[in-house]
Amino acid sequence: xxxxxxxxxxxxxxxxxxxxxxxxxxxxxxxxxxxxxxxxxxxxxxxxxxxxxxxxxxxxxxxxxxxxxxxxxxxxxxxxxxxxxxxxxxxxxxxxxxxxxxxxxxxxxxxxxxxxxxxxxxxxxxxxxxxxxxxxxxxxxxxxxxxxxxxxxxxxxxxxxxxxxxxxxxxxxxxxxxxxxxxxxxxxxxxxxxxxxxxxxxxxxxxxxxxxxxxxxxxxxxxxxxxxxxxxxxxxxxxxxxxxxxxxxxxxxxxxxxxxxxxxxxxxxxxxxxxxxxxxxxxxxxxxxxxxxxxxxxxxxxxxxxxxxxxxxxxxxxxxxxxxxxxxxxxxxxxxxxxxxxxxxxxxxxxxxxxxxxxxxxxxxxxxxxxxxxxxxxxxxxxxxxxxxxxxxxxxxxxxxxxxxxxxxxxxxxxxxxxxxxxxxxxxxxxxxxxxxxxxxxxxxxxxxxxxxxxxxxxxxxxxxxxxxxxxxxxxxxxxxxxxxxxxxxxxxxxxxxxxxxxxxxxxxxxxxxxxxxxxxxxxxxxxxxxxxxxxxxxxxxxxxxxxxxxxxxxxxxxxxxxxxxxxxxxxxxxxxxxxxxxxxxxxxxxxxxxxxxxxxxxxxxxxxxxxxxxxxxxxxxxxxxxxxxxxxxxxxxxxxxxxxxxxxxxxxxxxxxxxxxxxxxxxxxxxxxxxxxxxxxxxxxxxxxxxxxxxxxxxxxxxxxxxxxxxxxxxxxxxxxxxxxxxxxxxxxxxxxxxxxxxxxxxxxxxxxxxxxxxxxxxxxxxxxx
Numbered sequence: 001x002x003x004x005x006x007x008x009x010x011x012x013x014x015x016x017x018x019x020x021x022x023x024x025x026x027x028x029x030x031x032x033x034x035x036x037x038x039x040x041x042x043x044x045x046x047x048x049x050x051x052x053x054x055x056x057x058x059x060x061x062x063x064x065x066x067x068x069x070x071x072x073x074x075x076x077x078x079x080x081x082x083x084x085x086x087x088x089x090x091x092x093x094x095x096x097x098x099x100x101x102x103x104x105x106x107x108x109x110x111x112x113x114x115x116x117x118x119x120x121x122x123x124x125x126x127x128x129x130x131x132x133x134x135x136x137x138x139x140x141x142x143x144x145x146x147x148x149x150x151x152x153x154x155x156x157x158x159x160x161x162x163x164x165x166x167x168x169x170x171x172x173x174x175x176x177x178x179x180x181x182x183x184x185x186x187x188x189x190x191x192x193x194x195x196x197x198x199x200x201x202x203x204x205x206x207x208x209x210x211x212x213x214x215x216x217x218x219x220x221x222x223x224x225x226x227x228x229x230x231x232x233x234x235x236x237x238x239x240x241x242x243x244x245x246x247x248x249x250x251x252x253x254x255x256x257x258x259x260x261x262x263x264x265x266x267x268x269x270x271x272x273x274x275x276x277x278x279x280x281x282x283x284x285x286x287x288x289x290x291x292x293x294x295x296x297x298x299x300x301x302x303x304x305x306x307x308x309x310x311x312x313x314x315x316x317x318x319x320x321x322x323x324x325x326x327x328x329x330x331x332x333x334x335x336x337x338x339x340x341x342x343x344x345x346x347x348x349x350x351x352x353x354x355x356x357x358x359x360x361x362x363x364x365x366x367x368x369x370x371x372x373x374x375x376x377x378x379x380x381x382x383x384x385x386x387x388x389x390x391x392x393x394x395x396x397x398x399x400x401x402x403x404x405x406x407x408x409x410x411x412x413x414x415x416x417x418x419x420x421x422x423x424x425x426x427x428x429x430x431x432x433x434x435x436x437x438x439x440x441x442x443x444x445x446x447x448x449x450x451x452x453x454x455x456x457x458x459x460x461x462x463x464x465x466x467x468x469x470x471x472x473x474x475x476x477x478x479x480x481x482x483x484x485x486x487x488x489x490x491x492x493x494x495x496x497x498x499x500x501x502x503x504x505x506x507x508x509x510x511x512x513x514x515x516x517x518x519x520x521x522x523x524x525x526x527x528x529x530x531x532x533x534x535x536x537x538x539x540x541x542x543x544x545x546x547x548x549x550x551x552x553x554x555x556x557x558x559x560x561x562x563x564x565x566x567x568x569x570x571x572x573x574x575x576x577x578x579x580x581x582x583x584x585x586x587x588x589x590x591x592x593x594x595x596x597x598x599x600x601x602x603x604x605x606x607x608x609x610x611x612x613x614x615x616x617x618x619x620x621x622x623x624x625x626x627x628x629x630x631x632x633x634x635x636x637x638x639x640x641x642x643x644x645x646x647x648x649x650x651x652x653x654x655x656x657x658x659x660x661x662x663x664x665x666x667x668x669x670x671x672x673x674x675x676x677x678x679x680x681x682x683x684x685x686x687x688x689x690x691x692x693x694x695x696x697x698x699x700x701x702x703x704x705x706x707x708x709x710x711x712x713x714x715x716x717x718x719x720x721x722x723x724x725x726x727x728x729x730x731x732x733x734x735x736x737x738x739x740x741x742x743x744x745x746x747x748x749x750x751x752x753x754x755x756x757x758x759x760x761x762x763x764x765x766x767x768x769x770x771x
Contacts, residue, residue: 032068033058035076039092042082048089080116080159083139098139098156105134105185113140113153122153126187131155131216133163134185158213166190167207167243169231169720170200170224179208179222183244184721188214196223203231207243234457237637238339245630248333251348254325259348262319262355266363270318271388277368278390281421282312284358285395285474292345293358294585296366296391297477299425306374307428311481312389314356315365316584317594320347322607331616334623336586339634340451345586352585360394367594369481369581373428377435382484384597393418400470425473432476440532441574444555449671451638459642462671478582479573485581485593488600490567495606496596497589497617499578501561501570503529512557514691519550531574548654549707553693563589563617563624565610589620636722639672643724647714650729655708658695660688663704665712665726674724676712682730 018024020034033041041057042049049057051073055066073090076082080100082090093100099122101115109126111134122140132138136158143154168181168190177197178189182205190208192200200206208222228239242249282296298310320326330346337344345352358364368387372380393415402408403415404426412419436443447464454460482499489496504512513523521540523533534554541547558572563580570578581597584590592608599606608616657664662677678686681704684697694705704710712726 028064028068030062030065030068032060032065032072035072035081038072038076039081039094042090042092043094048085048087048091050087050089054090078159080137080139083157093139098141099153100137100139100159103129103132103134103136103138105129105187107184107187109187111185113138120151122151124153124155127216128153128155129187131214132158133161133188133214133220134183135162136160137162161213163210163213165207165209165225165243165246166222167205167228167240170197170202170204170206170208172197172200172202179206179224181244182240182720188220190220190222192222192224198224198227200224200227205229205231205233205236205240235342237634237641238342240637241339241630241634242344244633245626247337247344247626247630248329249344252325252329255329256348258325259350262350264350264354266355266365266388270365271363273386274365275368275385275387277310277312277366277385277387278363280310280389281392281418282310282358282389283393283395283418283421284360284391285397285400285470288396288398291343292352292356292585293391293394294356295474295478295582296358296389297425297474298421299428299477300421301424301427302372306372306380307424307431309371309373309428309477309480311369311371311477311582312358312366312387313369313481313582313590313594314358314585315367315386315594316347316351316356316591317367317598318365319351319355320591322595326351330588330591331619334588334620335627337627337630339631340638341453341457346588347585356585358389358391360391363388363390367581367597369484371480371484373431373480375431377431377438379480379484382488384484384488384601386598386601397468397470397474400473401468405469425477426469429469429473429476432480433472436476437535439574440530440535442531442534442572443538444551446551446555447671451635459638462639462642464671482579482581483575483577485597486567486575486577486579489579489593489596490577492600494596494600495565495608495610495613496579497563497565497592497613497620498567499561499570499580499589500564500566500568501572501578502559502568503571504557504559508557511690512553515553515693516550518692519546521550531571546705546707549693549705552656552706562621565613565617587620588616588623592616633722637719640717640719640722640724643672643674643714644717644719647717650711650713652709652711653726655704655706655710658688658693658704658706660695663695665710667712672724674712674714674726676710676726676728680715680727682728 018033018037020036021031024031024034038054051070055069058069060066060069073082077084077090080093083093083098084090099113099115099119101113101122103124104112104114104121106112109129111124111129112121113124114121122142132155137160138155139157139159140153140155142151144152146152163186166179166181166183166186168179170179170192171177177192177194179192180189190210192208205228206224207226207228209225210220210222212218212221214220229236241247280298282298284293284296286293294314296312300308302308320330326347333346336346336352347356358366366387366389368385368389369382370385371382374380395415399411399415400422402411403419404422449462450465451459452461452463486498488494509529513525516523516537521537523529523537537554538551541550544550561570561572567577569576579593580587580590581593582590584594592613595607651667651670653665653667655663656666656673660678662675662681664673664675666673678695681695682697682700682702684700684702686695686697689696692705694703696703711729713729714724715727716725718724
């Protein structure tokens with residue numbers, strides 16, 4: 001400490017041996033110590049220091065320096081770098097053996113703390129969870145370590161309260177009014193004083209503003225700020241999900257004003273200086289119900305062999321400038337959110353469905369990736385252009401499938417001029433497919449479903465998506481453009497966001513190898529796995545009856561893809577570098593990649609620093625997870641609504657997940673999933689074998705594994721929780737003369753407290769690990 005005090009007294013303007021003094025001098029006329037120096041100083045000092053002590057010891061005499069220090073200390077407290085004690089003195093969190101992180105609630109009342117820095121999650125008891133909401137940031141210390149090495153946390157301080165409003169169902173019974181949150185990660189009911197009902201009626205869906213946060217001794221208080229409507233109103237499930245997951249819905253006025261300033265057409269003055277591709281017959285190929293078209297393609301064969309592929313992407317960056325109102329809102333949203341029958345776009349429709357949509361027969365500004373690809377599917381050269389195109393047709397996957405795969409004469413005659421170009425596109429596709437297999441990319445062929453609505457927005461049926469080669473053609477073209485974008489950024493040392501997908505963790509890999517051994521399969525153990533190892537197993541098992549089970553376990557062993565400024569490759573696609581370039585209308589990371597490419601093309605310096613880019617990666621990874629959670633919640637609700645009138649009916653299905661509390665069964669041709677609780681399995685005691693991913697009866701030896709065919713009876717549907725309970729048909733027959741009890745707790749307002757139902761197994765791993 002003496003060393004630091006001596007330095008402080010000998011130097012003016014806080015430049016004393018601060019390794020980041022030059023950086024601070026660029027920011028402030030009268031610079032102050034950097035965050036890094038403050039942390040090291042306090043650690044060496046040996047005791048916490050007040051703001052006034054630091055001002056004296058750092059020799060900060062100017063008022064603006066003292067104010068800057070005050071703000072910096074507040075920011076460091078907020079970010080979990082410092083902790084302030086009851087005497088107002090600041091100390092570094094690391095020196096106090098405290099851990100900062102985000103609270104993750106669980107529907108059963110307990111929770112976890114996800115550390116800001118690397119490390120395993122900490123377990124939080126239900127008692128500790130009383131004082132926080134899911135999503136809050138806290139400081140905690142390890143209070144206990146169990147026999148398995150899992151750490152239990154004691155919350156020391158709440159750094160950030162991140163729940164300001166809660167959507168849920170309003171109850172007013174026996175003189176007590178409260179809101180039961182729709183978000184099942186939040187277990188505290190919100191008490192509503194009589195003067196704050198705002199016209200809400202018992203049973204309605206409402207939004208409650210939090211007026212008093214929870215503490216260890218008091219429950220949270222709130223007031224009704226919005227009444228959404230009745231419980232079963234059409235579209236209510238989406239309104240609930242939007243508010244439960246805090247999805248930005250309404251456009252700020254400055255955003256709408258900014259978007260309205262653009263003319264609906266592209267002017268020749270905007271084309272000046274761009275490469276003109278309007279003579280090339282670009283086409284868009286999308287789904288029947290698509291409204292925004294952010295990519296168009298054109299391919300031609302080379303006389304010397306191989307192909308030239310052009311991928312044109314809407315030039316969103318031309319309209320959405322860094323720091324503008326449009327940019328700030330797009331950053332906040334992170335991505336468009338696609339609910340069944342409804343979209344929450346990242347950009348206003350003026351841009352997303354018009355100027356930035358590559359509609360047919362109009363000029364559009366684009367960023368073009370031009371690639372030369374040889375007969376082996378290798379990208380030999382690539383070049384990026386700021387360009388302009390004139391799309392010749394808006395095609396659908398179904399139309400291209402009919403033309404190129406079904407040889408539909410009527411459709412081929414209708415698009416006669418485009419057929420030769422589409423033929424070349426398909427020729428390239430077959431080359432790229434062969435290269436993909438040779439590369440060892442992992443290709444999970446799992447079905448996806450589509451909800452078809454009838455009258456009054458009620459589900460009419462659930463059907464599987466049909467996937468044709470026309471889908472795969474566009475996917476391969478987009479992969480090529482994304483690879484080139486990542487290579488271009490990396491080659492030129494241009495800051496940008498990469499799409500990072502790392503290999504499995506050591507623990508998941510160990511579990512996977514044990515499982516594969518049980519299945520008579522092997523994965524190399526003398527080295528880290530490579531994508532080709534996964535691809536090889538998928539090829540080997542494709543004709544096995546248990547292929548679906550093995551494929552599911554392989555998929556669940558993998559990590560979730562994220563956005564990061566640090567390139568670590570894409571394990572699933574077997575690429576050393578990969579970035580998202582092809583969807584800037586609906587993904588903010590793509591917009592950042594476009595900006596990086598434009599700066600290189602225009603020979604400009606990077607406009608974003610590493611810290612801001614890292615924060616953008618975290619923000620976009622979060623908004624992607626948020627969108628997945630919200631859409632999954634809505635899909636669960638809709639499927640439950642679809643099954644409400646089917647209680648008591650029997651269906652065939654297959655085991656889709658096995659947990660220690662039961663098996664999940666997906667119904668054949670219905671595509672909904674429910675739980676058969678372990679207590680409802682045929683009479684025996686069942687043990688969960690993690691290596692075999694099976695529940696095994698102790699006496700009978702009967703096994704339940706992923707992929708097993710079963711027949712079930714729908715026993716219960718819980719619309720509020722988005723859950724369904726099944727019983728095996730053979731079990732329900734034996735219980736027909738008994739009053740069957742399903743092991744799930746009733747709602748708290750009906751039956752007091754009780755253990756809530758087990759967490760639903762993640763049914764959409766493919767979506768979770770989207771590319």
